[in-house]
Amino acid sequence: MVSTTSFTTTKSEEIFAQAQKLMPGGVNSPVRAFKSVGGQPIVFDRVNGAYIWDVDNNKYIDYVGSWGPAICGHAHPEVLSALKEVLEKGTSFGAPCLLENVLAEMVIEAVPSIEMVRFVNSGTEACLSVLRLMRAYTKRNKIIKFEGCYHGHGDMFLVQAGSGVATLGLPDSPGVPKNVTSDTLTAPYNDLEAVKKLFEENKGEIAGVILEAVVGNAGFVPPDAGFLEGLRVITEENDALLVFDEVMTGFRIAYGGVQEKFGVTPDLTTLGKVIGGGLPVGAYGGKKEIMSMVAPAGPMYQAGTLSGNPLAMMAGIKTLELLQKPGTYEYLEKITNQLITGLLDVARKAGHQVNGGNISGMFGMFFSDTPVHNYSDAKKADTAKFGRFHRGMLEKGVYLAPSQFEAGFTSLAHTEEDIEATIRAAAEVLKEI
Numbered sequence: 001m002v003s004t005t006s007f008t009t010t011k012s013e014e015i016f017a018q019a020q021k022l023m024p025g026g027v028n029s030p031v032r033a034f035k036s037v038g039g040q041p042i043v044f045d046r047v048n049g050a051y052i053w054d055v056d057n058n059k060y061i062d063y064v065g066s067w068g069p070a071i072c073g074h075a076h077p078e079v080l081s082a083l084k085e086v087l088e089k090g091t092s093f094g095a096p097c098l099l100e101n102v103l104a105e106m107v108i109e110a111v112p113s114i115e116m117v118r119f120v121n122s123g124t125e126a127c128l129s130v131l132r133l134m135r136a137y138t139k140r141n142k143i144i145k146f147e148g149c150y151h152g153h154g155d156m157f158l159v160q161a162g163s164g165v166a167t168l169g170l171p172d173s174p175g176v177p178k179n180v181t182s183d184t185l186t187a188p189y190n191d192l193e194a195v196k197k198l199f200e201e202n203k204g205e206i207a208g209v210i211l212e213a214v215v216g217n218a219g220f221v222p223p224d225a226g227f228l229e230g231l232r233v234i235t236e237e238n239d240a241l242l243v244f245d246e247v248m249t250g251f252r253i254a255y256g257g258v259q260e261k262f263g264v265t266p267d268l269t270t271l272g273k274v275i276g277g278g279l280p281v282g283a284y285g286g287k288k289e290i291m292s293m294v295a296p297a298g299p300m301y302q303a304g305t306l307s308g309n310p311l312a313m314m315a316g317i318k319t320l321e322l323l324q325k326p327g328t329y330e331y332l333e334k335i336t337n338q339l340i341t342g343l344l345d346v347a348r349k350a351g352h353q354v355n356g357g358n359i360s361g362m363f364g365m366f367f368s369d370t371p372v373h374n375y376s377d378a379k380k381a382d383t384a385k386f387g388r389f390h391r392g393m394l395e396k397g398v399y400l401a402p403s404q405f406e407a408g409f410t411s412l413a414h415t416e417e418d419i420e421a422t423i424r425a426a427a428e429v430l431k432e433i
């Protein structure tokens, strides 16, 4: 165990013990309970810039960034002051407001595939809605998703990731009926042949392919050269839709997301996280012809009491404005590459088998000697070792995602000193685990 003198979590322990009596597992989203790393979950009090403080006043350099939204740094003064102004006018109209137009225009201008957009309140909602749209537009029911890709907790997407049974569409969670997932076909990520085979076996029945174009939910897994281009060709050949779930990667991998960075334009895109600047926002958008099917322009029903609410729209607008400043993505690439190069280096020097990488401000490291191209590769990583690494880093003031199968995120607020301090902490921890 890493030796520390000042790291105590007494208040976290008390609050979390109480939380467990009030909420399932003490949390409102499972990974927060630290099940995959073990140890006492931390209860947080406040955030600022690149830092997060817990209720015991321990300060951490934060590489979770609220799971992605905090790309400009937490509690950015420009975002907060714009929010305060909006707040004075009230929190929700449940009716059209000008700020919706402003954010919609920004999204349409930025994301190559999006000609028209609908705002919702989470990534899950965006993915559920896009799925309905894929089916409504193509009049087909089957979809292809990839093992290890997460598209929110909608029934249809909760399909077990694992070779043989995967293609049978067995549900991942009790409460998801088999007949609901029987139209969800799965393939290993980065495997074009598997996708072709599914299209051959299900001719004329597949509505489309949905994927995290750069994966974050199996850990950080980038697409192999030609994979995204191949999917574009296969879907076109089969009159099926290509959908990029850019909830995590949108405005993070590049301002226009993976589709801008890799030059492959899908038919539809889902967004979330960054476009809400830390407030609950999701979105789906794409070609006008397809989006015109959405009610009330067309017959595909989808609605939301709080959708497009002024506070959430403003947080998104200000966040995107900050991201438009010159040098943003160059800076994220520079510090994140410095971070991952440093981490891999100190890990190898300490005798660990690791691999990992980054694109812009999204990164990941696996304790594994197998290069990771898909979910089965990712699952070979040493999770027990990651658990020890995670705890050691916490004790040294670095907050990493509490699972090896989650990407890490940097922000514009992270300084080179933060990165250096993180690598120094890692060097010490890695010698002891």
Ligand code: PMP
Pocket (backbone or CB within 6 Å): 067, 122, 123, 124, 125, 127, 150, 151, 152, 153, 212, 216, 217, 245, 246, 247, 248, 272, 273, 282
């Ligand atoms: N899609 C992707 C790629 C995601 O990373 C996530 C959340 N991590 C979701 C969808 C679901 O978004 P939310 O948690 O906002 O419902």
